[in-house]
Amino acid sequence: MVADARQYCALPSPFPMKRGGALHGARVAYETWGTLNAARDNAILVLTGLSPSAHMMSCAADPSPGWWEGMAGPGKAIDSSRWFVICVNSLGSDKGSTCPASANPATGEPYRLDFPELSLEDVANAAHVVVRSLDIERLACLVGCSMGGMAALAYMLLHPGTVRTHISVDTAPQAQPFAIAIRSLQREAIRLDPQWANGGYDIHGAGEHYPDMGMSIARKLGVITYRSAMEWNGRFARIRLDAEQREEQQPFGFEFQVESYLEGHARRFVRSFDPNSYLYLSRASDWFDTAEYGGGNVMEGMKRIRVERALVIGVSTDILFPLEQQEQIAEGLEAAGAAVDFVALDSPQGHDAFLVDIENYSRAIAGFLAKL
Structure with a gap:
């Protein structure tokens, strides 16, 4: 029997979707590490790229290495001995959350293409339900990687005041033509x-x-x-x-x-x-655009995000989410009043550097979290 640390959070039924339609009896999978303190103010939420599961790091219930094993765990950059860490599997992903392969309760058959159109705003709203189910009103930090970084921006736009600080990793405020x-x-x-x-x-x-x-x-x-x-x-x-x-x-x-x-x-x-x-998740990434929240202007949309501090990391060799887009996020958050640390790395690994160049990303993330 394969060890599994997954937990499941039921979404409100119906769960309305941004582009129309609703899900009934839906759920999302998530995992947690560490201990939530008495004040319930030491929680870090991590939103993933397109394909990873919620298994970000190993634990007693599932000792297999997580997708960000080098970054998170006791004594690591995202220190689970200090923070209560939550990683949510995206709504629409088949790693435990309701997705097109899940059974449609109306028919008993898989949704397939009857699954409602999915947006990253839906992913963000589902993640927020998980956080609230844990009786956490305000996250100490919201971390978003790649597609998860866009979902994190949606989270902060849709749920103002629920995030104290933010770490943006190799992502974008909107999808670019390439x-x-x-x-x-x-x-x-x-x-x-x-x-x-x-x-x-x-x-x-x-x-x-x-x-x-x-x-x-x-x-x-x-x-x-x-x-x-x-x-x-x-x-x-x-x-x-x-x-x-x-x-x-x-x-x-x-x-x-x-x-x-x-x-x-x-x-x-x-x-x-x-x-x-x-x-579904690929198309949701193309659709996301913070300009929708700023009258057609990305910078105006970014200005609607309210956090105290932010760390924005990008890599010069990333062709999918180029460094200019990380600069745009940093400038937007700074214009909104956040104290922003911007880190531009020269890792040769391109977009995947955050999964490979653990040493340099860890240094930046650990340094940022140490200030909190």
């Missing part, structure tokens, strides 16, 4: 796979009818943009596969190590994440 274009191609790869069957594939990869090829291409496109050209050159250069590793029997088969690396990455991912959930 990011939209990449995610559009990822969704197209899935939709054009005949096995996607208009969302009717075998749920949870339980059978033969599953869009493996579409998911594989989508993942490869993602991985290419998560890292930088500098890292690809440094890791692989133009090194060719050994003769026995090449697909010589296949026309135009793999010849270079970088191709084999992407294939291995894709194989590990393909059946570990629900394709329809991927489509």
